[in-house]
Amino acid sequence: MAGIAAPLRNAVPKKLAPGYICIRREIAGFHARPNPSFSHGPSLPSTRTTCTTSSTPAASAGETIGDYLIRRLGDEGIGHIFGVPGDFVLALFKKLEDSPLKVVNTCDEQGAGFAADAYARLHSLGVVCITYAVGGLKIVNAVAQAFAERSPVVVISGAPGLGERARNGLIHHKVRNFDSQQKIFEEITVATAILDDPGSAADEIDRALELARRHSRPVYIELPRDMVSATLLPGRGHALPAEASDADVLGFALTEAAEKIAAAARPVILAGLEIHRFRLQEALVKFAHATGIPVASTIGGKSVFPESDPAYVGVYEGAMGSDSARDIIEQSDCVILLGAMLTDINLGIYTAHIDRSASIYAGRDRVTVGFRSYDGVYMDDFIRGLAERPWTKRALPAFVHPGHPGPFAASDREMTVAALFHQINAFLADDMIVIADPGDALFGAGDLYIHDGAHFLAPAYYCSLGFAVPAAIGVAAAAPHLRPLVLVGDGAFQMTGMELSTIARYGMNPIVIVLDNDGYGTERPMLDGAFNDVHRWNFARIPEVLASGLGIKVTTEREMAAALEQARANTQGYTLIQVMLDRNDHSAALSRLTAKLAERVAR
Numbered sequence: 001m002a003g004i005a006a007p008l009r010n011a012v013p014k015k016l017a018p019g020y021i022c023i024r025r026e027i028a029g030f031h032a033r034p035n036p037s038f039s040h041g042p043s044l045p046s047t048r049t050t051c052t053t054s055s056t057p058a059a060s061a062g063e064t065i066g067d068y069l070i071r072r073l074g075d076e077g078i079g080h081i082f083g084v085p086g087d088f089v090l091a092l093f094k095k096l097e098d099s100p101l102k103v104v105n106t107c108d109e110q111g112a113g114f115a116a117d118a119y120a121r122l123h124s125l126g127v128v129c130i131t132y133a134v135g136g137l138k139i140v141n142a143v144a145q146a147f148a149e150r151s152p153v154v155v156i157s158g159a160p161g162l163g164e165r166a167r168n169g170l171i172h173h174k175v176r177n178f179d180s181q182q183k184i185f186e187e188i189t190v191a192t193a194i195l196d197d198p199g200s201a202a203d204e205i206d207r208a209l210e211l212a213r214r215h216s217r218p219v220y221i222e223l224p225r226d227m228v229s230a231t232l233l234p235g236r237g238h239a240l241p242a243e244a245s246d247a248d249v250l251g252f253a254l255t256e257a258a259e260k261i262a263a264a265a266r267p268v269i270l271a272g273l274e275i276h277r278f279r280l281q282e283a284l285v286k287f288a289h290a291t292g293i294p295v296a297s298t299i300g301g302k303s304v305f306p307e308s309d310p311a312y313v314g315v316y317e318g319a320m321g322s323d324s325a326r327d328i329i330e331q332s333d334c335v336i337l338l339g340a341m342l343t344d345i346n347l348g349i350y351t352a353h354i355d356r357s358a359s360i361y362a363g364r365d366r367v368t369v370g371f372r373s374y375d376g377v378y379m380d381d382f383i384r385g386l387a388e389r390p391w392t393k394r395a396l397p398a399f400v401h402p403g404h405p406g407p408f409a410a411s412d413r414e415m416t417v418a419a420l421f422h423q424i425n426a427f428l429a430d431d432m433i434v435i436a437d438p439g440d441a442l443f444g445a446g447d448l449y450i451h452d453g454a455h456f457l458a459p460a461y462y463c464s465l466g467f468a469v470p471a472a473i474g475v476a477a478a479a480p481h482l483r484p485l486v487l488v489g490d491g492a493f494q495m496t497g498m499e500l501s502t503i504a505r506y507g508m509n510p511i512v513i514v515l516d517n518d519g520y521g522t523e524r525p526m527l528d529g530a531f532n533d534v535h536r537w538n539f540a541r542i543p544e545v546l547a548s549g550l551g552i553k554v555t556t557e558r559e560m561a562a563a564l565e566q567a568r569a570n571t572q573g574y575t576l577i578q579v580m581l582d583r584n585d586h587s588a589a590l591s592r593l594t595a596k597l598a599e600r601v602a603r
Helices: 065-076 088-098 109-124 136-148 163-169 180-186 201-215 247-263 273-278 279-290 325-332 379-388 417-426 440-447 467-479 492-505 539-546 555-569 586-599
Strands: 020-022 049-052 079-082 102-105 128-129 153-159 193-196 219-222 240-246 267-271 295-297 312-316 332-339 360-362 366-369 374-376 430-436 483-489 511-516 549-555 576-580
Touching: 020 065, 020 483, 065 088, 065 201, 065 219, 079 088, 079 109, 079 467, 088 128, 102 467, 102 492, 109 136, 109 267, 109 467, 128 136, 128 240, 136 153, 136 180, 153 180, 153 201, 180 219, 180 360, 193 201, 193 467, 201 219, 247 332, 247 366, 247 374, 247 379, 267 279, 267 325, 273 295, 273 440, 279 379, 295 325, 295 539, 312 325, 312 440, 360 379, 366 483, 374 430, 374 539, 417 440, 417 511, 417 555, 430 467, 440 483, 440 539, 467 492, 492 511, 539 549, 539 576, 549 555, 555 576
Parallel strands: 079 102, 079 128, 128 153, 153 219, 193 219, 267 295, 267 332, 295 312, 332 360, 430 483, 483 511, 511 576, 549 576
Antiparallel strands: 020 193, 049 240, 360 366, 366 374
């Protein structure tokens, strides 16, 4: 499965013509050169069948670039925009404030980026709006994570006006050249557009939004401040070519896959996050039910398949995962990998054992059956094709179904990581969405039972600390019927926990559980030292500083049980629960992971 996460290589012109948009094509995990001749859209490989999509929305007479951008975001169903204002984007913020869209001002740009990422994971797109350079460069990490994990975030950045650039080349926030920021974002987006031409701005906006949805990855739109109120001129109106699988190649792929599955004695499906990103959950369920094949998920794809379903095996992550999931995957003679990114974490730091010759793999735009590759076949066509085929349903094999755990009998014992996750598991309800930061917050959560209709969000590939608290803002905006339950370590909280102020400002009610183990608990088992220590905070008293929310500090199981019930009842604001844990206490999964990572760190 090599090449799924190939490194980016993107050559761009030294000078950008007015209205230039840089677009990358993603073929079999690699990235082609951008197409500066934007009028005809990006080139497509010959193995694909293409047709022209319907015309893009026309700009209204007298409509400005800023107004058109806002209208098109609304057309995409976006209701919220996350950001921090600055002088180069103030005019656009004013237009946003006067529009039907709701602006959510975060404390920091990185928080806005993480919030937009979480919003995008539950919605079609997420939007972050920031000022030039000092704002834009602060969200590079969040946008890089969105790219790596296929989250369609639209970055809108203000910029110095074209006129003032001509008068003075040394304008505040400038780094090296005026296009320095755009060049940086080329590496972590599938399209960048500079709206400096009223004749092409509408087309560039439409195409950037289409590419974000099509690839489920970020795009970058830069709007100079003297162009916000510039009147649009009639554009070219060219639409991007539609993408479709080559019908003949798709047919061959489906036939070979079906024959391989039918001949297998112990087939199993391993589903990943791309099932969620491309909205293929229903097709996956249909396929599994039609065949009677059990389904496991990667840690990044947790909750893409209903965990109440009798066919659900659990999370597979090599030696890090449960014995039941590991047995059924590794004893299979046909592992069907659907939307599963084969990252080191998903593979349990390469402790996974999957026979490639006996596997079927379907990623966003590539399918392989054994060692035969079918380029130009799209995952959605392939999975829906499998679901529609006539199958002889087989009986599910015997395995331990990771069902609902039932109540937890709390005692006066001191809190442990194991007890914490047992109690959370018993506490979770149908209206709760789990958001986990990397570390034991994530690995301990792998065995949590996610209820039907709920979700599990975590940056399980890029693994940026500090995601979970600001992500709760995006979740609360995108899905107000779901209550976020945030799992975050004490070190990670110190990075972005200030976004509790944003949560308080907008009346959101997440339950934030801080795993306080006195530092970077994930790194200590790999290589210990004072560099893993952090200054200890009294997290439970943060609500006093913010004059909002409920803070609780717990040291025993019984105190934790009482705190969770208080949190359940506190629906009018957030609850922060500080859980005191021994610094050497880890989940079994994290212990197995860090043992493998320690071998690599020591080399």
